[in-house]
Amino acid sequence: MVAITEEQVRELAGYRGELAPVTSCYLDVDGARWVRHSDVVRELDRLLRAARGRQNGDRSVASDLRRIEEHVKGGLDRSRTRGLAMFSCSAHDLWRVIELPVPVRSQVVVNHAPCVGQLEQVIDQYERFGVLLVDRQHARMFVFELGELVESTEVFDQLPRGDDDDHSYTKDQARDHAAARARQHLRHAADMAFAVFQDQEFEHLILGASDDLAADVEVVLHPYLRERLVARCNVPLYAGDDEIRRAALEVESGVERAKEAEVVGRLREAVGAAGRGVAGVDATLAALVERRVETLVVSSGYTDMGWRCGNCRWIGRIGRTCPVCRREMDQVDDVIEEAIEDALGQSCKVEMCVGNADLDVLGRIGALVRY
Numbered sequence: 001m002v003a004i005t006e007e008q009v010r011e012l013a014g015y016r017g018e019l020a021p022v023t024s025c026y027l028d029v030d031g032a033r034w035v036r037h038s039d040v041v042r043e044l045d046r047l048l049r050a051a052r053g054r055q056n057g058d059r060s061v062a063s064d065l066r067r068i069e070e071h072v073k074g075g076l077d078r079s080r081t082r083g084l085a086m087f088s089c090s091a092h093d094l095w096r097v098i099e100l101p102v103p104v105r106s107q108v109v110v111n112h113a114p115c116v117g118q119l120e121q122v123i124d125q126y127e128r129f130g131v132l133l134v135d136r137q138h139a140r141m142f143v144f145e146l147g148e149l150v151e152s153t154e155v156f157d158q159l160p161r162g163d164d165d166d167h168s169y170t171k172d173q174a175r176d177h178a179a180a181r182a183r184q185h186l187r188h189a190a191d192m193a194f195a196v197f198q199d200q201e202f203e204h205l206i207l208g209a210s211d212d213l214a215a216d217v218e219v220v221l222h223p224y225l226r227e228r229l230v231a232r233c234n235v236p237l238y239a240g241d242d243e244i245r246r247a248a249l250e251v252e253s254g255v256e257r258a259k260e261a262e263v264v265g266r267l268r269e270a271v272g273a274a275g276r277g278v279a280g281v282d283a284t285l286a287a288l289v290e291r292r293v294e295t296l297v298v299s300s301g302y303t304d305m306g307w308r309c310g311n312c313r314w315i316g317r318i319g320r321t322c323p324v325c326r327r328e329m330d331q332v333d334d335v336i337e338e339a340i341e342d343a344l345g346q347s348c349k350v351e352m353c354v355g356n357a358d359l360d361v362l363g364r365i366g367a368l369v370r371y
């Protein structure tokens, strides 16, 4: 499975269908929810029926919908794919399928540009994580991407036997020797972790080690890894991949929620201090139109109807005449999606927040602004 990157999402967000609109289809194909392929097909049929009802006879869109239908009905390997994102613009020969190991919300959107909000959310929510499990003679290292295991490796350093037959050894010598072997093992573990990092760079590291070992491991970690160390976990060294994955995801979502809370905290202060932050949909869209946004902060799942000016690109909730250029605008199903797309196009950071009550109080959307 090819992982989706921030650059790819931005590139998609910048794509424009000049001759015909772009059809974006997200499909939840999660095997836990849709056991049989026919269940997925039924869900797709429901989506396509609604989309065809709205397409207004555009031939390119009709052909997009057919292509999407053929792709899904042609069979899917769902062993590692839980969500599909498909982007089509037949008039321009655009066809992109992105398989995601995480679930998505099924939706079809026909618009002048690809609808990338959900992809952006996936990237924002699932960073690359390393997990290092260490005991006195064994170390295992894992890397997870989008919640999936992408790398695992291990080292084993046999401990010397506790009771040494060699009587020329004093007890002190034996103790020193054992301590040196232990240090050497931790150094092997740290070297392995760094080698994995150099090959499969990750944002965060989770360390699983007993309390008495953890401090010694931290000391020998490469500084790049030490600065990425975000949490400890209590997963046993010989745990199965799935148990390790679940523990990593749990830590990861905790880290992500904390990051979101920090951004929302900064937003609250900035809004209070007047000038450096805006809150609520109208003020936020206005700041985006003025290209003042540094970080867009959006509550996950928030949608709103609105308008887009095809001429000067103004977006807002009130139509139908553009307040800037006085042309007639197009109504859009989800102006929040448009806002995310504009923010990506303007190289803003986008922070999607899950269940953050403080952001909901601020109006479910806001922005840290440059001036």
Ligand SMILES: [Zn+2]
Residues within 6 Å of the ligand: 309, 310, 311, 312, 313, 314, 322, 323, 324, 325, 326, 327
């Ligand atoms: Zn306009």
